[in-house]
Amino acid sequence: MNKQQLIEQIRRKKSFLCVGLDTDIYKIPQHLAKSDDAIFEFNRAIIDATAPYCVAYKPNLAFYEYFGGESWTSLEKTVDYIRNKYPEMFVIADAKRGDIGNTSAMYARAFFHEMNVDALTVAPYMGEDSIKPFLQYPDKWVILLALTSNQGAFDFQLVEDKAGVPLYQRVLERSKQWGNEEQLMYVVGATKAEMLADVRRIVPHSFLLVPGIGAQGGSLSEVCKYGLTDECGLLVNNSRAIIYADSSERFAEVAGAKAKEMAAQMANELSKINFK
Amino acid sequence: MNKQQLIEQIRRKKSFLCVGLDTDIYKIPQHLAKSDDAIFEFNRAIIDATAPYCVAYKPNLAFYEYFGGESWTSLEKTVDYIRNKYPEMFVIADAKRGDIGNTSAMYARAFFHEMNVDALTVAPYMGEDSIKPFLQYPDKWVILLALTSNQGAFDFQLVEDKAGVPLYQRVLERSKQWGNEEQLMYVVGATKAEMLADVRRIVPHSFLLVPGIGAQGGSLSEVCKYGLTDECGLLVNNSRAIIYADSSERFAEVAGAKAKEMAAQMANELSKINFK
Numbered sequence: 362m363n364k365q366q367l368i369e370q371i372r373r374k375k376s377f378l379c380v381g382l383d384t385d386i387y388k389i390p391q392h393l394a395k396s397d398d399a400i401f402e403f404n405r406a407i408i409d410a411t412a413p414y415c416v417a418y419k420p421n422l423a424f425y426e427y428f429g430g431e432s433w434t435s436l437e438k439t440v441d442y443i444r445n446k447y448p449e450m451f452v453i454a455d456a457k458r459g460d461i462g463n464t465s466a467m468y469a470r471a472f473f474h475e476m477n478v479d480a481l482t483v484a485p486y487m488g489e490d491s492i493k494p495f496l497q498y499p500d501k502w503v504i505l506l507a508l509t510s511n512q513g514a515f516d517f518q519l520v521e522d523k524a525g526v527p528l529y530q531r532v533l534e535r536s537k538q539w540g541n542e543e544q545l546m547y548v549v550g551a552t553k554a555e556m557l558a559d560v561r562r563i564v565p566h567s568f569l570l571v572p573g574i575g576a577q578g579g580s581l582s583e584v585c586k587y588g589l590t591d592e593c594g595l596l597v598n599n600s601r602a603i604i605y606a607d608s609s610e611r612f613a614e615v616a617g618a619k620a621k622e623m624a625a626q627m628a629n630e631l632s633k634i635n636f637k
Numbered sequence: 638m639n640k641q642q643l644i645e646q647i648r649r650k651k652s653f654l655c656v657g658l659d660t661d662i663y664k665i666p667q668h669l670a671k672s673d674d675a676i677f678e679f680n681r682a683i684i685d686a687t688a689p690y691c692v693a694y695k696p697n698l699a700f701y702e703y704f705g706g707e708s709w710t711s712l713e714k715t716v717d718y719i720r721n722k723y724p725e726m727f728v729i730a731d732a733k734r735g736d737i738g739n740t741s742a743m744y745a746r747a748f749f750h751e752m753n754v755d756a757l758t759v760a761p762y763m764g765e766d767s768i769k770p771f772l773q774y775p776d777k778w779v780i781l782l783a784l785t786s787n788q789g790a791f792d793f794q795l796v797e798d799k800a801g802v803p804l805y806q807r808v809l810e811r812s813k814q815w816g817n818e819e820q821l822m823y824v825v826g827a828t829k830a831e832m833l834a835d836v837r838r839i840v841p842h843s844f845l846l847v848p849g850i851g852a853q854g855g856s857l858s859e860v861c862k863y864g865l866t867d868e869c870g871l872l873v874n875n876s877r878a879i880i881y882a883d884s885s886e887r888f889a890e891v892a893g894a895k896a897k898e899m900a901a902q903m904a905n906e907l908s909k910i911n912f913k
Binding site for chain 1: 697706713739743763785790796804
């Protein structure tokens with residue numbers, strides 16, 4: 362999917378919500394546990410309930426490696442289900458990969474060619490040749506970790522070099538030499554919303570994937586204040602507060618209602634900047 | 638496996654060779670292609686041929702995600718095969734994972750509990766809470782990326798902070814607050830062997846996993862000169878130069894001979910420091 366198609370979808374739905382599919386077998390409702398593929402059944406119900414209110418889904422790979430080959434199959438079925446029923450959706454594999462060139466090339470083929478997701482999260486530590494293989498696929502995206510939502514972000518990402526530039530800003534700057542805003546997005550945590558102003562100085566037109574709203578404590582209005590652009594420029598992720606909003610047989614309905622509520626807040630933020 | 642058991646194995650075999658199982662379906666010998674599980678058959682033959690000469694195997698996860706669930710099963714079969722037939726082996730999942738705490742906890746369970754490997758490579762960018770969940774498993778290891786063997790290492794790992802400390806050294810220093818040398822190893826590329834002296838100043842007794850010998854151009858004797866400790870302290874990985882040394886029906890025999898040759902060089906290096 363290209364940038365224009367993503368923006369069109371945001372415009373149509375008045376939402377920039379990404380639903381994180383962190384589907385933990387130990388947290389899904391009891392009545393699904395008997396199913397042959399409980400993870401997929403859970404995802405399918407969540408997807409059908411939330412699709413009108415979101416523009417992206419983000420399965421978190423950790424939750425699909427847990428049972429090895431079997432849970433990978435649940436992931437593949439989930440991606441296929443989205444692809445077939447909701448072809449307008451932007452699908453992000455949250456995998457945080459990154460390795461030497463020939464290995465990154467394998468990961469790129471696995472995710473972009475075989476699994477056919479739109480985007481992959483990638484860690485920057487290994488530098489240019491670990492990222493470039495992912496940038497060879499037209500209309501596929503690298504979502505590079507810049508400033509993450511967790512406490513550990515302070516250990517390295519905020520360390521300043523001799524010129525006073527924190528590492529995450531160096532990552533942003535350097536990455537602009539590797540690809541453009543039609544193929545690169547960045548992870549910037551909602552828990553550090555005020556730093557979005559610094560991020561926007563470096564990448565004014567890039568899309569940002571923003572985790573950390575809800576369970577991790579970030580604020581949507583703060584994120585919008587500093588992060589929204591005239592093309593929207595944000596995908597705000599929520600996982601746990603939506604998919605585990607309810608653990609009864611009504612879980613999907615409640616998840617849908619929660620997504621609808623978030624989308625309404627997003628529509629309000631978009632109207633403030635007159636995004637139509 | 639604990640540190641003492643690893644050292645014992647090195648002592649017995651006079652080798653600190655790690656064989657990287659970067660098993661690419663497109664590179665394995667033609668005559669195996671007809672097999673139901675060509676990747677596993679290839680690995681089994683390579684393992685049987687090289688086991689006398691190495692102390693560790695390192696499957697590279699990218700090569701087992703390529704065909705999704707099916708190739709994950711090949712990985713699980715490979716790990717089980719090693720566990721059952723060569724229980725003395727140290728098994729490293731080269732996955733370069735790392736995410737927020739609850740996600741890292743899932744990866745840790747997947748690799749240490751379900752798959753039962755000894756060690757996992759982890760990327761440091763997200764800091765302490767992305768690493769700690771991996772350190773909760775007795776006799777399991779985190780192998781933290783410090784200074785990688787690729788060109789891209791220069792982009793961020795060697796950037797100096799205000800005090801002149803390069804990022805990779807900060808990673809080493811900081812990690813010592815999270816775990817000890819009985820649970821933490823570090824990736825340090827052979828292509829930057831002279832920097833091993835700096836690494837050793839910070840982590841004098843830790844094991845280092847050293848890639849980059851062979852295909853990437855690093856030198857074993859240089860690595861040993863700066864990296865060997867009185868407990869050996871090194872695992873030197875080789876993937877392509879062993880597993881793809883020959884593409885005929887004799888591939889495993891040739892791989893075994895190549896591993897034997899490398900082990901002999903390692904025995905020679907160990908004898909130089911009087912390691913017995």
